[in-house]
Amino acid sequence: MALHFKRSEYDQRIARVTAEMAARGLDGLLMFQQESMYYLTGYDTFGFCFFQCLYLGADGKLALLTRSADLRQAQHTSIIEDIRIWTDAAGAKPAAQLKDMLESLGCRGKRLGIETESYGLTHFNGKAVDAALDGFCALVEANDLVNRVRVVKSKAELKYVRKAGELGDAALKAAIRKTKAGADEGDILAAQQGAIFAGGGDYPANEFIIGSGRDALLCRYKSGRRVLKARDQLTLEWAGVYRHYHAAFMRTLIIGKPSKQHLAMDRAAREALAAVEEQLRPGHTAGDVFAAHARVMDDHGMQKHRLNACGYSLGAKFTPSWMDSPMFYANNPHPIGPGMVFFCHMILMNSDAGAAFCLGRTYIIGDKKPEPVSTHSLDMITR
Missing domain, CATH: 3.90.230.10 (Creatinase/methionine aminopeptidase superfamily)
Incomplete structure (x- = not known):
């Protein structure tokens, strides 16, 4: 992996973010801001302009949903081990595949924070996420969660x-x-x-x-x-x-x-x-x-x-x-x-x-x- 910080640095960052999640009563966090992904895992790409989401559970579990073009990017630049690919195709529905990923991670009925103020989550895709997760889990705005942690530099x-x-x-x-x-x-x-x-x-x-x-x-x-x-x-x-x-x-x-x-x-x-x-x-x-x-x-x-x-x-x-x-x-x-x-x-x-x-x-x-x-x-x- 091509990491710019020691693994212990990423572990400390994840611990601070999960502590803030616990303080807000969140079971997980859906990240669409590339800055959050890079900060917590080292994941480095410009593929965030397409649909892409990094999940962080209250237990520190990480899972990334991205495109096939970013698979090796994530493997090479980040600490993420669970990398899922949504399929490029006519009529592709990455939001539905996000739901499938969250289902496999035990997120049904959970309270999840979500970053909606993101260049990587267009209004079109945001509506698709809302529709796909409606009735599946409770979504809570958490745009400032990682931002407030990473504003103080190590x-x-x-x-x-x-x-x-x-x-x-x-x-x-x-x-x-x-x-x-x-x-x-x-x-x-x-x-x-x-x-x-x-x-x-x-x-x-x-x-x-x-x-x-x-x-x-x-x-x-x-x-x-x-x-x-x-x-x-x-x-x-x-x-x-x-x-x-x-x-x-x-x-x-x-x-x-x-x-x-x-x-x-x-x-x-x-x-x-x-x-x-x-x-x-x-x-x-x-x-x-x-x-x-x-x-x-x-x-x-x-x-x-x-x-x-x-x-x-x-x-x-x-x-x-x-x-x-x-x-x-x-x-x-x-x-x-x-x-x-x-x-x-x-x-x-x-x-x-x-x-x-x-x-x-x-x-x-x-x-x-x-x-x-x-x-x-x-x-x-x-x-």
Whole structure:
């Protein structure tokens, strides 16, 4: 098996999840989130875009229902021994085969948690699962069960997060070397991704974001490349990725002389990030982090240009997004605790002036102050 952690690590994770299941009165858990499957067993695939379910019993029993294309994937990358295959065919009914599997596992009449907030469980398949299991067992929403356990990382996981941070720094250095007037965005993007692959890293859970000129004001990837002008702005959002663990970063690089708007945004972003760091400590909440961000941004007159969130948790994530829960938005009560990993982004987009400025990096929460996983300076980058 190609496991990235010791078997004892997986056993500890399963024990924590089954303890939480017992606290909620659940006899079993039906997992559709790929992150849950990877966390508990090491199972690594993108086949979750098709119907796939991992069962965990209160006794720690694991059973996977998947397609034939993922059989060897599961055998090679996970600790799962009981692997069942639903049959690809015209009129295939994987939900019915899930019921058959659960019947064989003694789940009739039981109370099972289910992850329905999953990219791998479409509305179509979700309705099929509900219909197949109607009257067979009681289904209870349990979207947050594994998520709340895995939000706190082990020492072994944090080693991978720090490695991802190193790869993220390497990607930034590669981008800086390529950034200048006349440079093509495609070359910059290739340099970033190449640095991560060369360092032993992985594909990110979503596309890197790159945009210059007016496109620098976008917070999402879009198709199409541009050549940098003598006076320009380049927004980059990327992540170092190692064993699927992400360390995300965001910077706006200034080509030529910074504008007055850029200088004002830089001051606001750096002060806001410093205020956020003060809240990234045990005893505070995700809502406290956002409140610090909003207060400083608004004091700088940036309320119109900031976002309604300023970061989120990170971990081992799969497509289509590296964003994880909890997120930093107003009044979010989720507590901040040691071992958590957060990406904090200070994003400013002034559509009136056509100016953008973004500053963000990833932190590991400690017993006292947070640990940034990047060693790169927060000073404005000019080229």
